[in-house]
Amino acid sequence: MVGTLALYHTSVGKKILMAVTGLVLFGFVFLHMVGNLKIYFGREEINTYSEFLRVVGYPLVPHEYALWAARLVLLACVALHIWAAYEVSRQDLAARPVGYAQRKYLAATYASRTMRWSGVIIGLFVVYHLLHYTTGTLHPRFVPGDVYGNMVIGFQNPLASAVYIVAMIFLGLHLYHGVWSMAQTLGWRSRRSDRLWRGFASLMAVGITLGYISIPIAVLLGLVR
Amino acid sequence: MAIETPTPPARVPPAEWELADVVLDAKIPSGPIERKWEKAKFEMKLVSPANRRRFTILVVGSGLAGASAAATLGEMGYHVKCFCYQDSPRRAHSIAAQGGINAAKNYRNDGDSVYRLFYDTIKGGDFRSREANVYRLAELSVNIIDQCVAQGVPFAREYGGLLDTRSFGGALVSRTFYARGQTGQQLLLGAYQALCRQIQAGTVQMFPRTEMLDLIVIDGAARGIVTRDLVTGEVRSHLGDAVVLCTGGYGNIFYLSTNAKGCNATAIWRAHRRGAAFANPCFTQIHPTCIPLSGDYQSKLTLMSESLRNDGRVWVPKQPGDPRPPNEIPEAERDYYLERKYPTYGNLAPRDIASRAAKQVCDEGRGVGPGGLGVYLDFSDAIKRLGVERIRERYGNLFDMYERITGEDPYKVPMRIYPAVHYTMGGLWVDYYLMSTIPGLFVGGEANFSDHGANRLGASALMQGLADGYFILPLTVGNYLAQAKLPKVDLDHPVVRAVEGEVQARIKRLLEINGRRTVDEFHRALGRLMWDYCGMARNEPGLRYALAKIPELREEFWQDVRVPGSGAELNQELEKAGRVADFFELAELLALDALHRDESCGCHFREEHQTEDGEAKRDDERFAYVAAWFWNAAGPPRLAKEPLVFEYIPLAQRSYK
Amino acid sequence: MRLILKIWRQPGPDAPGRFVTYEHNDVNPHMSFLEMLDVLNQQLIRKGEDPIAFDHDCREGICGMCSMVINGVPHGPQRATTTCQLHMRHFKDGDVITIEPWRARAFPVIKDLVVDRSAFDRIIAAGGYISVNTGAAPEAASILVPKTDADRAFDAAACIGCGACVAACPNASAMLFTAAKVAHLNSLPQGQPERYQRVVRMVAQMEKEGFGHCTNHGECEAACPKEISLDTIAQLNRDLLAAALKGVRA
């Protein structure tokens, strides 16, 4: 056990932690997107889904208990993910005190080089997002329980939609490198399976980004009212 | 560019030597050859394990010989200090060896044995090496492979998981173990890792970027070295109970060679000046398949594996100075000179023979490429016969390397090759226990005069370095320490102070000359002289000319060299200057040795002594001995002769017709 | 050929450095990059200036000593090629070439283009070996190694320890170097007994030296003159995770 914990003293251990928490978060954003797409099936469908999330597990566990459990897991993952990202970023910045006058990248992608920024943007976005659709604090006419209505009204504001669209593009970038990187960090990737993982990561990044972005766009275009 | 035989300068200085009045005792154990090493081991005095850490052993060099010796001595419990001039012990020149390492494992059941390896090495060395040493080398070759495999050296394997071997350098048995084209690298990394393990364990202290500049001899025994820290410039002494030099060969005396740029003779030359005999300095090996010069800025020559000669055909135009590109020269106007002269072996003639033949055709003005110093190695017939794919499979990486360096595509135009200096069989004289003529000074690897006689067989240097380092030195050094009664010395000892002072003074002098010519200019000039007159073929007037020229050039060097910067910093010009200064002194001894050895043997080819077919003609009556030279500050070098007795392998003439 | 060279000059470890521009009119396309610098140095010495210090030894691409960042890429533009094996025919007349040392906290500059890479030796010393004393080895043929394993080990063992991976990595991480040795030894049967301890110790030392962490940029693999594969890093990660789960400690 002590040995296992000692892993966290190393950057590789932190990296593994990021990959594991990243995997959970990746699973969440995927399912969350799938859930959100129910908006295309009408008010009834998505509102029932939202209600389902709150009653799931009942009567085995009390109302909203399962939801809170999931929220706690997510929160823990986000916290650990960010903590590890902070730690390794600090280490990286210290590792090269004098930079290059000229730099040419051969393999590093825009996505891999901007992980820190895309991560921070996602983090800020989530805060805004929670205040927007979960607590309703930043929402003009928030109706608890009417997810459908909240979203339609929320996205009718082009500024709010723009925030979502930009954030989702960064999420896509984060996932494009993150999912592939996770496979490498957990030791699943090899030269032979590289194209498979690259393909999977690209598919997920593009699919998730487009899936999410479609909603504000559909609202703005008046396709979802 | 033919080299004319020079007319000696008007006043020929007497190229003389004196006979030393010492008898060199090689301390070869008595008894049958198969039992000698066992007997020696049994008779050795041992140091008790608890006492070992009280002895400090200074190992200079971290190549195959040095790293393996330092690691093993550390494992045994001695306190070891190890030095190298590179930034890491892993970069010693052994890293560059490509071909492989011999061992008499007989995994192929092709009739190999310790005795056959012994026989081949003696014969290959043209009967100028010591039987007892060579037998021991063949014996230990077997243990080397075991040790290296256990360390994780990734030797080539067959599909069944067993070790693969190949035949190499004209041997008729398949006894060469290899790791792709990077055998030296993998063996060295094995030794380096073992060394690192001891560094971690605290038994070995490593001093990288540290150059040995002198040897400290107190009361007749080697007790320390003076080094310069190449980063800070600090000159200091390290004292110990024994000194082991494994500092590699001196091929760079020719400026252009296949050696790494930093390879030098300084450690052994300084030891020589302190009393260690230098044996057979003129035995230098030339490798026939190197990439030729492309211009006068050239800094080194790159070796390409000899295996190329298995499928390539060597030729030059019949017409001297033929200006046409190779593909436009018709068959009838090409001279496949190796096939013509040596119908049996053809393009596979041994190294020295192939090298000399190339020089000869170039001297006739038929050489190709820049400066006319090259011959073609043509694969077009092989490509026609086997197809491009087969050739790519066999030599792809070599072809790539050739193209990277020359920018020419060897699949389309013939390669150009030329011989280059590759290995030095000469070195400090050692007895059977690898101890030099200075008690407590041991020498291993290419730095000693070695077991290769007048010619080293392919894949045998790696074997010798590791035999010395893993299996011989650790025992013989202990044997010495168990018997030597060494007084305590400290850094304030007057001899230590004096040697340090001499080193400081030399550095100061080099820095103060502030002349007009760079170190490289002098090194190039020396190299050219050595190559022209003490290279592949030598003759008396040429050697006398060199003997007159070298001191002249050396004088100019000390008058006119410019070494910028100071001694208290990283100063690569200063490093080079010190090394070149020592090459100048060694060069003279090399030429003198070549002059005195009035016979041809192995790589030492005196034009006066050849058979009708142009092969080396030995003179066993007069020269079946090791020439061990002693430094003489007051006069000419003193020569001691260690007679070579061949009890097991009868003296015979080599023939490769 | 004529070239403009912008070269990092730094007189000593603690002295400030700067770029100095040199015009080089004496470049032959057949020269190697280092020979090009040799010629420049000869000119500098004759002019009474301090020549440019750079590390080099074998000039055959195997010792790993040469080390410079050329136009933003360690070892320059040609893939799978060390600086010493790079030839000037890959440049054009009139080119401007920027030459810098490896940049990493763990590789402090000693002078000009020369850096201190002893951190690599300490990583190896921490566990990059198989513990077998001289003489204790079993008969070589008693250890069978499937050819595929041997080849995989060899691919990793080809590392020359040059440090280009660190220089190339945007995080100055030494993962590829460390992983290459882990993958070499951990792929072989001889390396199994120390497999987990080795990886834990080597990684711990790597951390101590002040390298950055690995974000899987893949720059290292692209810059590596020996084309060491990122697979080695995956293997290191796997083995480290397994070691941690087994509770193996340094």
Ligand SMILES: Cc1cc2nc3c(=O)[nH]c(=O)nc-3n(C[C@H](O)[C@H](O)[C@H](O)COP(=O)(O)OP(=O)(O)OC[C@H]3O[C@@H](n4cnc5c(N)ncnc54)[C@H](O)[C@@H]3O)c2cc1C
């Ligand atoms: C291109 C090439 C290919 C070869 N291929 C083969 C082959 O296939 N098979 C084979 O058997 N042999 C081969 N050889 C020969 C063989 O590689 C060498 O003879 C052998 O490796 C020498 O090992 P060594 O330990 O004696 O010296 P080296 O490996 O040269 O080591 C010398 C050590 O001494 C140190 N040193 C030197 N001078 C000083 C000083 N003044 N102060 C401090 N330290 C110093 C250096 O830093 C270095 O660590 C090849 C040689 C060359 C050049």
Ligand code: HEM
């Ligand atoms: C939904 C939210 C997020 C998901 C799905 C996610 C997913 C991932 C994944 C899968 C990885 C790859 C891990 C690996 O290579 O092993 C990763 C890496 C990273 N994440 Fe996130 N992440 C999210 C949010 C964040 C946030 C909020 C931050 C920071 C503030 C962040 C910062 C980073 C950084 C810097 C990396 C690179 C770490 C590295 O590989 O060195 N991420 N992320």
Ligand code: HEM
């Ligand atoms: C266009 C994109 C998105 C839309 C339309 C959207 C929509 C919503 C809505 C409507 C809710 C409230 C659900 C409810 O209360 O039942 C919600 C909750 C949430 N969303 Fe999103 N979301 C989007 C993107 C994201 C992204 C990218 C993340 C994470 C990185 C995220 C994280 C969350 C979280 C954490 C909650 C709170 C869940 C809870 O605990 O109740 N969302 N989202």
Ligand code: SF4
């Ligand atoms: S992994 Fe490649 S780049 Fe890194 S040190 Fe080894 S050879 Fe050099």
Ligand code: F3S
């Ligand atoms: S470039 Fe750096 S981030 Fe990792 S994959 Fe290579 S070490």
Ligand code: FES
């Ligand atoms: S000088 Fe040896 S690899 Fe470049």
